Amino acid sequence: GAGVSQSPSNKVTEKGKDVELRCDPISGHTALYWYRQRLGQGLEFLIYFQGNSAPDKSGLPSDRFSAERTGESVSTLTIQRTQQEDSAVYLCASSFWLQSSGNTIYFGEGSWLTVV
Amino acid sequence: GENVEQHPSTLSVQEGDSAVIKCTYSDSASNYFPWYKQELGKRPQLIIDIRSNVGEKKDQRIAVTLNKTAKHFSLHITETQPEDSAVYFCAASRRDSSASKIIFGSGTRLSIRP
Numbered sequence: 717g718a719g720v721s722q723s724p725s726n727k728v729t730e731k732g733k734d735v736e737l738r739c740d741p742i743s744g745h746t747a748l749y750w751y752r753q754r755l756g757q758g759l760e761f762l763i764y765f766q767g768n769s770a771p772d773k774s775g776l777p778s779d780r781f782s783a784e785r786t787g788e789s790v791s792t793l794t795i796q797r798t799q800q801e802d803s804a805v806y807l808c809a810s811s812f813w814l815q816s817s818g819n820t821i822y823f824g825e826g827s828w829l830t831v832v
Numbered sequence: 833g834e835n836v837e838q839h840p841s842t843l844s845v846q847e848g849d850s851a852v853i854k855c856t857y858s859d860s861a862s863n864y865f866p867w868y869k870q871e872l873g874k875r876p877q878l879i880i881d882i883r884s885n886v887g888e889k890k891d892q893r894i895a896v897t898l899n900k901t902a903k904h905f906s907l908h909i910t911e912t913q914p915e916d917s918a919v920y921f922c923a924a925s926r927r928d929s930s931a932s933k934i935i936f937g938s939g940t941r942l943s944i945r946p
Contacts, residue, residue, distance in 0.1 A: 822878075
């Protein structure tokens with residue numbers, strides 16, 4: 717596709733429910749990142765997928781958070797038993813590493829999650 | 833692990849003046865340093881980047897400088913305008929490794945006073 721696509725763009729859920737957020741990276745991009753951004757805050761790294769390597773899950777804040785990616789395509793971020801503090805924008809980004817250009821990453825529009 | 837520190841966290845400058853944002857990185861193998869601008873309610877977007885084989889790069893009113901020895905790099909915006917108001921993020925990664933994860937700084941909220 718033309719850019720990184722995320723869905724849903726907005727999600728309101730009740731505390732305790734599970735949510736799934738989807739990211740469709742730019743075609744051919746081997747690397748995929750998930751970030752969380754609370755209102756007025758910075759980019760909080762969650763997880764990083766690179767090709768067929770084991771994902772870097774070092775940023776996941778608790779075992780309620782998990783993410784999957786099939787090959788070099790779509791990724792899903794799942795938050796179980798949502799809490800109010802999970803309310804944030806969840807940003808997905810992808811990149812295609814080239815030695816000549818580095819690994820510039822491109823962000824999606826984000827999924828705005830509100831837990832009530 | 834790798835770390836990127838960014839200062840200041842907030843910056844307010846008079847329209848027309850210059851703004852400077854500074855970052856330091858910990859991984860001496862880092863050789864690619866992009867800067868992203870995030871306007872209110874929007875996604876971060878790349879505005880300029882620099883590779884370690886150069887010390888400075890300019891694009892109109894924006895310039896980035898790199899000091900590899902000190903592991904510092906900076907963003908300079910001259911003749912600031914209201915549309916420059918945004919959050920700016922620096923980042924570092926290794927251009928020679930496909931497995932290298934990009935590391936972001938904590939962001940600088942830049943406000944331009946009319």
